[in-house]
Amino acid sequence: MKKLAYVAAAAALAVGGVGTASAQLGDLGRLVGQAAGKLGADKLLGNKVPITTSLADAVHGDPQRDGWTPREPKRPLDSLRRTEAGGFVLGPGFFEFSAQSYCLHAGTHGPGGGDGYLYAPTKGAAEPIVVAILRNSVDHPEVSQQRIQALIWTLLSRSKLEDMNTDLQATARTLLDARELKAISKTALEMIPPEILNRALAEAPPLVRQALAAEAQLRSLASRPGTTFREMESVAVLAGMAPRGPGSQTVAEGRWSRHPDGYLIRYLPRGYSHTVVQIHVEPGSAAIGRTYDPATHVAVPGNTSRQRLAQSGRAKIA
Structure with a gap:
């Protein structure tokens, strides 16, 4: 059994790589759950989609x-x-x-x-953490906007605090208290059997696979020492003309x-x-x-x- 981060990266990249993930993350669990049939979103994502706010x-x-x-x-x-x-x-x-x-x-x-x-209001499993980061950032002008954004992307990729590189951990400890730091683990991905994920990915729409691949790349970058903001931004922010997304x-x-x-x-x-x-x-x-x-x-x-x-x-x- 491997961590979902590595399984998702391998499976998703094999079937199409990172591209336009036009489904709102709030709908991601539902879409994957439909693709996986009886397994449901709870089995795949632990019912922990960090931010569910959508249109x-x-x-x-x-x-x-x-x-x-x-x-x-x-x-x-x-x-x-x-x-x-x-x-x-x-x-x-x-x-x-x-x-x-x-x-x-x-x-x-x-x-x-x-x-x-x-x-729209902020909703999702990570809502208290994201709101705390944004509120506390006002009192910490020494923390750059890029460092805050990198931390938010890392949280949205459902990384554990202990898996983040030292720069991201330092940003988190500056902006969050002990209780909030502990809460990060509640939205992190747990280990699940790769055969469950692989079956879901094989049947999921391409855009869902691409979204999972983007998350996996961000988790990998967040754990690597020396990762630059531009490297994370290149995964998180797509270039070119935006298509009209579903819904x-x-x-x-x-x-x-x-x-x-x-x-x-x-x-x-x-x-x-x-x-x-x-x-x-x-x-x-x-x-x-x-x-x-x-x-x-x-x-x-x-x-x-x-x-x-x-x-x-x-x-x-x-």
């Missing part, structure tokens, strides 16, 4: 406001009072923030092509979402690592006094071939 969770879009811009003068979001967790206490007005954002869907294409993004929806660029707390928000990505966030709080709104916590937000594209983007309270400096 199905992005239900707050407001197409009636397409092309609309608030009349109020635009103000910097970071002029508002901040919370200890890196959030912003909202007041009435029109606000903008140039945020560091993070890829949550390795093996897919970055933003572009006029595709719009919608608000995609037409979402206008700059579409507003109405957050359940009562404010309007939209995401204008400038690449996967940089998102311009705009928020509008109407006078008298129930949102006044509430907190916008970027770490709990995922910007979800209408095109499922593109990356979901985690948001942070750290400013992106050009």
Whole structure:
């Protein structure tokens, strides 16, 4: 019996290699489960898909406001009072923030092509860990955005802490407490019989095999001393034109979402690592006094071939 990381790499690469993984990771367990028949996703993935947020969770879009811009003068979001967790206490007005954002869907294409993004909450087995990383990053400006992104990719590949190289372990220990570090093992892959995985991969759709192969490559890179960020990025972020992914929806660029707390928000990505966030709080709104916590937000594209983007309270400096 071998670890799933090595079996997945061998099996997936043998049948097609790394390519466009257009299925949302939230659907990955379901698709593999269907392919494996009676085995089910729980047997294959341990019911531990790290981040499950998908287009199905992005239900707050407001197409009636397409092309609309608030009349109020635009103000910097970071002029508002901040919370200890890196959030912003909202007041009435029109606000903008140039945020560091993070890829949550390795093996897919970055933003572009006029595709719009919608608000959805962070969900999945690794949600508490990812949110903690993003919140704590605000208090650790010495930790570069690239180091944070590399750690997030490693978590999404379901690596164990002890299998990460020393640089990734150091980043994790800077941004997470002892309880959160221990929780990483709960989303890591366990050992399963290779014949189970091989049968599932043989019957799975090509895009699922490719997604598993991308995860396996990231696990391998994360364990190797001296791995560079560019090496991980080349696996996680696909180049070229993004195809239209299955289950995609037409979402206008700059579409507003109405957050359940009562404010309007939209995401204008400038690449996967940089998102311009705009928020509008109407006078008298129930949102006044509430907190916008970027770490709990995922910007979800209408095109499922593109990356979901985690948001942070750290400013992106050009």
